[in-house]
Amino acid sequence: MRMKLENTLRDRQLASVGKLLAGYTHELKNHLAIINESSGLMADLLGMTESEDEQTRVRFKKIINTIGERIREANGMANHLNSFAHRMDTSLSSFNVNDLLIEELALIDRVARLKNIRLKVNLQDNIPPITNNPSLFQFIIFMIIQELTNSLAAGSVIEISSHINDQIIRVCLSSTEPLDTIPESPEPDNSDEVLQFVAAKMNIGLNRTPPGSDPYQIILTLPST
């Protein structure tokens, strides 16, 4: 009974984080929309103003273009964050693993870049949707990438790929360089235990190649529906 309550509490807590995050991204997009219209209006007015100072006009145009580019970039990030937040709405839904990977990797990319680790994405087209828990799927991907980025040296590459074969979808996270930084065993904390628990809860497979193997891989196996 207590365990059930704790699970419900955890689910609701997660859902509340999702709702807050979704609302926040909406507000963020409102601000971006206002900046966008204001800089657009500046560009319009600049285009109508006669000025002999062509050099200043060119500088203003360049600045306005930079604002526009940054708005597009920030808007893309806000969209990813919003979709990510909405994944917590339900514990069971139909989704495409590629969509969730793209969305999550866009958010994780900066964390990896700060450690000078590159995320290389190689997703097979036409992967069919699956029915499972989307936020747990993203959580497991996050845990694996965090484990790899914590273990790898600067300059390493993590390749994230998806494939389908015989109705089985495989999501593979692998690193080949530098091999000597791969830990002898999984993280000393209980993260592997947590990963296995989540995989069992989602009814998916989670396998690792032996430590030191080339490439070092963590593979998720998801039956398509």
Next chain:
Amino acid sequence: MDEIKLLIVDDEVEFASALAERLELRNYHVDTANSGTEALKGLGSTYFPDIILLDLRMPDMSGFDVLVKIKEKHPAIEVIMLTGHGASSGGSSSLEKGAFAFIMKPVNICDLTKKIQEAYKNRTSAP
């Protein structure tokens, strides 16, 4: 060319006013209303738009509810929904309720004016 009359309904005053000014520079006649209630109250008395640009998420009445009421009383007016998150935020449902189109925020002015022209053409060609 006829002057196309637009009504922007958005609770974000700065957004509505900047967009209105940009559209006026492109020779549209533009009014703004900062809530669904204000828009509905003024339709047919203060505002006589050909096309309404309607924000989907507003505090007093949702754009979706405003759309339904507009279509009930003024079916000839075309409505373009402005939405932050497209299909996930009710953009596609609004099409089912009679919106002409939905446009994502931040707005690309060229896409928006193109859609306005299409909506106006649709309105004038309607029986």
